[in-house]
Amino acid sequence: MEVIICSTDGEVGEKAAATVANKVRQAQASGRKAVIGVATGSSPLSTYTALQQLIDRGELDLSQAYAFALDEYVGLPAGHPESYCEVIRKTVTEPLNMIPAQVNVPNGNAEKLDQAGADYEKAIAAAGGVDIQILGIGSNGHIGFNEPISSLSSRTRVVKLTEQTRQDNARFFDSLDDVPGYALTQGLGTILDARACVLVAQGAGKAAAVKALVEGPVSAMCPASVLQWHENATIVVDEAAAANLELADYYRAQASH
Numbered sequence: 693m694e695v696i697i698c699s700t701d702g703e704v705g706e707k708a709a710a711t712v713a714n715k716v717r718q719a720q721a722s723g724r725k726a727v728i729g730v731a732t733g734s735s736p737l738s739t740y741t742a743l744q745q746l747i748d749r750g751e752l753d754l755s756q757a758y759a760f761a762l763d764e765y766v767g768l769p770a771g772h773p774e775s776y777c778e779v780i781r782k783t784v785t786e787p788l789n790m791i792p793a794q795v796n797v798p799n800g801n802a803e804k805l806d807q808a809g810a811d812y813e814k815a816i817a818a819a820g821g822v823d824i825q826i827l828g829i830g831s832n833g834h835i836g837f838n839e840p841i842s843s844l845s846s847r848t849r850v851v852k853l854t855e856q857t858r859q860d861n862a863r864f865f866d867s868l869d870d871v872p873g874y875a876l877t878q879g880l881g882t883i884l885d886a887r888a889c890v891l892v893a894q895g896a897g898k899a900a901a902v903k904a905l906v907e908g909p910v911s912a913m914c915p916a917s918v919l920q921w922h923e924n925a926t927i928v929v930d931e932a933a934a935a936n937l938e939l940a941d942y943y944r945a946q947a948s949h
């Protein structure tokens with residue numbers, strides 16, 4: 693695991709985008725269309741902005757790439773502004789100039805959600821697997837919507853959201869009652885299958901989760917800690933999110949080499 697500590701959100705975005713661009717170029721250099729895993733939430737927004745700048749400068753091309761979102765709420769009507777389908781369209785597909793038909797989001801309105809989960813796994817595999825997975829982290833350590841005690845080898849499936857997650861996400865809705873209770877999410881096993889992962893976290897509200905992710909035991913109580921098993925995981929945080937890290941100076945020293 694590599695930990696990069698940044699002084700501003702803009703720098704978090706630039707470092708994470710550089711990691712993404714690197715993996716995309718590697719895929720393209722080997723003659724494949726790149727496959728990026730994309731996340732919702734506020735954390736990756738600066739990464740998307742930085743990716744857009746790389747595209748504008750002609751240093752990155754995602755126009756032929758595939759994307760797979762991590763998750764989707766169950767039961768939000770199509771076109772709902774907070775459905776992840778809409779959020780990904782606005783924050784990823786359009787600004788990064790991607791082909792809409794090549795950007796995939798799990799179908800949280802499928803009649804058979806188990807089947808939709810299995811189909812999503814097949815679609816990822818058919819595209820050649822994810823080259824680089826972008827991740828945020830919930831204040832309780834979730835990635836995607838893999839809440840505490842998710843199996844460390846789970847696949848795409850329906851998950852009941854914790855009250856903490858519903859409260860954290862209530863800011864995007866008119867009221868807490870409007871936040872769905874369930875989501876369809878890639879599993880931790882699905883995420884581990886990506887060739888590389890980059891997780892971004894900003895702010896003091898993420899400090900405990902980042903501490904558990906980087907320095908805690910691998911535990912289903914902090915689902916993000918499963919990234920300790922990944923051989924190519926980069927964690928990009930700001931100073932506030934890094935505040936609880938015991939070995940912060942060591943990570944800084946490593947990053948400067």
Ligand code: GLP
Pocket residue numbers: 731732733734735736762763827828829830831835836837857861
């Ligand atoms: C949501 C998403 C996660 C995201 C997390 C953090 O619940 N399912 O993918 O990482 O919240 O969100 P934010 O970045 O807004 O703090």
